[in-house]
Amino acid sequence: MDRPETRLENVNARITAAAKLARRTDPITLIAVSKTHSAEAIRPLIAAGQRVFGENRVQEAQAKWPALREARPDIALHLVGQLQSNKADEAVSLFDCIHSLDRSSLVAALARAMDKAGRQVPCFVQVNIGAEEQKGGCAIAELPALLAEARAADLPLAGLMCVPPFGIEPAPFFALLGKLADDNGLAGLSMGMSDDFETAITLGATHVRVGSALFGARE
Numbered sequence: 001m002d003r004p005e006t007r008l009e010n011v012n013a014r015i016t017a018a019a020k021l022a023r024r025t026d027p028i029t030l031i032a033v034s035k036t037h038s039a040e041a042i043r044p045l046i047a048a049g050q051r052v053f054g055e056n057r058v059q060e061a062q063a064k065w066p067a068l069r070e071a072r073p074d075i076a077l078h079l080v081g082q083l084q085s086n087k088a089d090e091a092v093s094l095f096d097c098i099h100s101l102d103r104s105s106l107v108a109a110l111a112r113a114m115d116k117a118g119r120q121v122p123c124f125v126q127v128n129i130g131a132e133e134q135k136g137g138c139a140i141a142e143l144p145a146l147l148a149e150a151r152a153a154d155l156p157l158a159g160l161m162c163v164p165p166f167g168i169e170p171a172p173f174f175a176l177l178g179k180l181a182d183d184n185g186l187a188g189l190s191m192g193m194s195d196d197f198e199t200a201i202t203l204g205a206t207h208v209r210v211g212s213a214l215f216g217a218r219e
């Protein structure tokens with residue numbers, strides 16, 4: 001298997017090529033999604049210069065990251081998984097960005113947690129872009145109301161996030177998320193994973209969340 005440094009170089013080269021193809025010059029953030037992977041698997045990527053990482057569970061991130069960050073205080077940690085309201089305090093103290101704001105109760109919980117901590121953590125609103133029953137994210141029809149609530153609560157909004165339905169062409173879903181962001185005056189687009197980040201970049205992704213292409217398959 002290739003070395004992690006080689007995988008990182010390869011993903012970064014593919015990001016650069018996709019951006020060039022789309023004639024984009026604005027920054028694109030690679031979030032290395034390290035969920036399920038050990039500190040030993042993460043360290044080589046940090047050594048190779050990667051500084052933005054993603055986790056999907058608060059507890060797992062709490063167990064792994066304080067030690068990893070001690071050596072490198074410039075690391076940013078993003079939460080890319082569902083968040084329970086009762087974990088809002090922990091999430092606000094641990095993460096630098098939250099990609100899974102998807103309901104009113106969480107707006108309230110995060111606003112309270114940020115007030116309490118005196119710390120502003122940018123949030124992406126997750127949209128259930130394929131209207132899938134089992135998936136997280138706010139319904140498209142409910143997005144304007146949720147954004148209004150978030151703005152009223154002074155939550156720092158980074159943009160919109162989605163995970164398109166599995167196994168079908170993602171481009172129309174990425175394009176739709178881009179349109180929703182435009183319509184609602186939001187700049188950030190968190191979309192694209194290992195199998196489709198180049199397509200997402202072509203359609204305006206500002207943040208791509210890449211796991212297995214960097215770390216290998218998860219068990």
Ligand SMILES: *Cc1c(COP(=O)(O)O)cnc(C)c1O
Nearest residue numbers: 033056080193194209210211212
């Ligand atoms: C796991 C995960 C990713 C990364 O997925 P890969 O297919 O391994 O790149 C991205 N986004 C979210 C929300 C995830 O849960």
